[in-house]
Amino acid sequence: xxxxxxxxxxxxxxxxxxxxxxxxxxxxxxxxxxxxxxxxxxxxxxxxxxxxxxxxxxxxxxxxxxxxxxxxxxxxxxxxxx
Numbered sequence: 001x002x003x004x005x006x007x008x009x010x011x012x013x014x015x016x017x018x019x020x021x022x023x024x025x026x027x028x029x030x031x032x033x034x035x036x037x038x039x040x041x042x043x044x045x046x047x048x049x050x051x052x053x054x055x056x057x058x059x060x061x062x063x064x065x066x067x068x069x070x071x072x073x074x075x076x077x078x079x080x081x082x
Contacts, residue, residue, distance in 0.1 A: 013058040016067075017044070017081040024077045025053040035070055038063040054081065 020028045025043075032041055032055075044054040059067045071078055 013040075013060055014064055015082075016057040016059065017054055018057060018071065019052050019054050019079045019081055020077055022051055022053055028055070028074065028077060031070065031074065035066070038070070039067050 029041075032039055038059070040058040041055045044056055046053060057067070071080070
C-alpha cells in the first residue's frame with residue numbers, strides 16, 4: 001500500500017460518504033452488496049451508541065450513474081455527506 005490507500009480499490013474511483021441510521025444499516029449494506037461490482041464500501045469508525053453509521057463509498061467512474069440511482073432508490077434511508 002502506498003500513502004494509506006487501499007490497493008484493492010480501483011485506482012480511479014469517485015469517493016462519496018453517506019450516512020444511514022444504525023437500524024437501517026444492515027439493509028443498506030445488503031442493497032449495496034446485491035448490486036455487486038458497482039461500488040466498494042467500508043463502514044467508517046463509530047462510537048458505541050451512535051445512532052448512525054457512515055460509509056465510505058468508492059465508485060468506478062463507469063458506475064457513477066447506476067450507484068446514484070441505487071442511492072436515490074433508498075430514499076431517506078441514506079444521506080450523502082460529501
